[in-house]
Amino acid sequence: MQTSILIIVFAPLLAAIIAGLGNRKLGNMPAKVITTGGLFLSCALSWPIFLQFLGGDVAATVVPVLKWVQSGTMSFDWVLRVDTLTAIMLVVITSVSALVHLYSWGYMSDDPDQPRFFAYLSLFTFAMLMLVTANNLVQMFFGWEGVGLASYLLIGFWFQRPSAGAAAIKAFVVNRVGDLGFMLGIFGTFLVFQTTSIPEILEAAPAMAGSTITFMGARWDTMTILCLLLFIGAMGKSAQLGLHTWLPDAMEGPTPVSALIHAATMVTAGVFMVCRLSPMFEAAPAALTVVTVVGAATCFFAATIGTTQWDIKRVIAYSTCSQLGYMFFAAGVGAYGAAMFHLFTHAFFKALLFLGAGSVIHAMHHEQDMRYYGGLRKHIPITFWAMMAGTLAITGLGVYHLGAGFAGFWSKDAILEAAYASGTSAGNAAFWLGTTAALLTSFYSWRLMFLTFWGRPRWIESEHIQHTVHKTPEQAGADTTGGYHPHESPWVMLTPLVVLSVGAVLAGQMFHTQFIDTEAFWNGAIAYNEHLIHAMHEVPTLVKYAAFIVMVLGFIGAWYAYIRKPSVPAAVAQQLGPIYRFVYRKWMFDELYNYVFVKPAFWLGRLFWKAGDEGTINRFGPDGAAWLVMRGSGLAARVQSGYLTSYALIMLLGLVAAITWVLF
Known part of the structure; x- marks a missing residue:
């Protein structure tokens, strides 16, 4: 197993180095073959390891690489x-990344910088693998920052676009805010435990419960302050409320990047970190309450925004933000297995939805506004059925008493049951916010499907599409297609959709017992609360069916508003007025941050630039010295007349002055 682990982690790095350094001299096809082959090799080696752990009661494997710091x-x-x-994360990361690499063969086929793109993808995967295989906090931070760097490069891949550059910088800066908290948490953890080894820290954590530490001039509960600082890092990486603003802007990157970052990798790093350090969080009940509240608030907040967006990728991005909220409040109430189970199932159906959206965008000549779609199910049927599987998974279609359902049914229901069964006020609030978010999730998911695949074609209204057919609306006449003919994506793009569809349908059905009910499966990898698991099975039947009921209500609402009576959404938006605009503008977080942080930062920067650098330092420093030398040189030049009599006079005056000084 040790050799397999080394290959899994370092094959993507080697592929990234070869493709990145070779670049255009290497050529598009060799770069794609090397990077994609490396990922499929890692994926092929990851699944046997996961299946071995699936049998239960398997000890952790530790593979030394090199001596690092003394x-x-x-x-x-x-x-x-x-x-x-780690085995779960290896499967999730390598599977999704390998399929994204393959999908990119078709999606990026016309891009002139394919070697650079595939090198960035493989580098991102290596950094994520480093994060999840870390045995100490510093190694985890190395992967953590590597993921941040690679995401910056991928989001800003089309650097010719100002919007892509701005989105990349925004993601980088917002994540650095969270990373400051993570760094402080690591420093504090080393201060308290005198080690960065994760197993040693987790073993000693229960004994630190109730102790206090001085921080910012006050005494705090030691484990609470450490866990809150670490959680701030998770909030940034996993786009929780307050540090979420980078996530929708990251849609400026190519669609495969959106699938890789938002489905199974970067945004789940925070959830993984909280679950990995769960014994620490178990020793800090106040920190767990904060995790629950933030997760539940994010879950609801992002779902409301998803109901108003028109860009197909932004709808799915806010859906990701909402689903991450589910994972965090599951961890907050102590159901770490349910949190990881939702991470596992979410990877399949969210990657499927993003790649399916990319297939739609590819068919519609890069048009992303759903208002200009419609009637596509007959033109791109494979994409339609793949996205249908993803939609049924994310909305949680399933029947509890039949013991059958799509992936999201098993994991989302387990989270809601855990929140209700926790018996805490924070858990109760999370249950109701999560149930409301499930209603909104069903609504915006079916809204996306109805706007995209049903109704009359609205392609004639899109400038993107009309540029391809070179017809004006008058020339097109009554035909609302505008003469455009959507086309199904190539098989290199459709194959990943088919594979991910299988995961969206079966992942929950096949693995829910191990993730939720089997303590031997986890074998100490997370804090396992057997009392909570038992209480989850005893919740009222109405709680078990809550997600199913609201899923049906959301479907009916979306069908009525976008199929039965399409005039309803505009009327509701007009009726709600400022409330709709507030939600549509993403609860005004960008405007608030722009006013509170961005403008003052720019003002301060201009002050230092104009008054400090140019007005003071340059004026009295380099510019002042240069002025003095220049003026002195001018005076000296006037003395250099070239006449011998002038030089003799100056020498005589100098001699007189010297004699005078000696005499007096």
């Missing part, structure tokens, strides 16, 4: 650790 009392090596938690 400084005083602080020492740590570069070691790869694989336990049940």
Whole structure:
């Protein structure tokens, strides 16, 4: 197993180096073959490891790589650790990344910078693998920052677009805010435990419950302050409320990037970190309450915005933000297995939805506004059925008493049951907010499907599409297609959709017992609350059916508004007025941050630039010295007349002055 682990982690890095350094000299096809082959190799080796852990009661494997740091009392090596938690993440990361690589063969076929793109994808995957195999906090932070760097490169891949550059910078800066908290958490953890080794920290964490530490001039509960600082890092990486604003803007990157970042990798890093350090959080009940509240608020907040957006990728992006909220409040109430189960199922159906959206965009000549779609199910049937599977999975179609359902049914229901069964006020609030978010999830998911695949074609209204057919609306006449003919994506793009559809349908059905009910499966990789698991099975029947009921209500609402009576959405938006505009403008977070942080930062920067740098430093420094030299040179030049009599006079005056000084 040790050799397999080394290959899984370092094959993407080697592929990224070859493709990145070779670039255009290497050529498009070799770069694609090397990077995609490396990912499929890692994927093929990851599944047997996961299936081995699936049997239960398998000990963690530790693979030494090299000696790293020895400084005083602080020492740590570069070691790869694989336990049940890591095995799950290896499967998720390598499977989705391999399929995204393959999908990109078709989606990026016309891009002139394909070697660079595939090198970035593989580098991103390597950084994520480093994060999840970390045996100490510093190694985890190395992967954490590597993921941030690679996401910056991928979001801003089309750097010729100002919007892509701005989105990349925004993602980088917002994540650095969260990373400051993560760094402080790591520093504090080392201060308290005198080690960065994760197993040693988790073993010692329960004994620190109730102790206090001085932080910012006050005494705090030690584990609470450490966990809150670490959670701030998770909030940034996983786009939780307050540090979420980078996520929708990241849609400026190519669609395969959106699938990779938002489905199974970067945004789930925060959830993974909280679950990995769950024994620490178990020793800090106040921190768990904060995690629950933030997760539940994010879940509801993002779902409301998803109901108003028109860009197909932004709808799915806010859906990701909402689903991450589910994972966090599951962890907050102590159901870490349910949180990881939703991470696992979400990877399949969210990657499927993003790649399906990319297939739609590809068919509609890069048009992303759903108002200009309609009637596409007959033109791109494979994409339609794949997105139908993803929609049924995310909305949670399933029947509890029949024991059958799509992936999201099993994981989302487990989270809602855990929140209700926790018996805390925060858990109760999370249950109701999560149930409301499930209603909104069903509504905006079916809204997306109805606007895209049903109704009359509205393609004639799109400038993107009309540029391809070179027809004006008058020339097109009554035909609302405008003479455009959508086309199904090539098989290199459709194959990943088919594979992910299988996961969206079966992942929950096949693995829910191990993730939720089997303590031996986890074998100490997370804090397992057997009392909570038992209470989940005893919740009222209405709680078990809550997600199904609201899913049906959301479907009916979307059908009525976008199929039965399409005039309803505009009327509702007009009736709600400022409330609709507030939600449509994403609860005004961007405007608030622009007013509170961005404008003052730019004002301060201009002050330092104009008054400080140019007005003071340059004026009295380099510019002042240059002025003095220039003026002195001018005076000296006037003295250099070239006449011998003038030089003799100056020498005589100098001699007189010297004699005078000596005499007096």
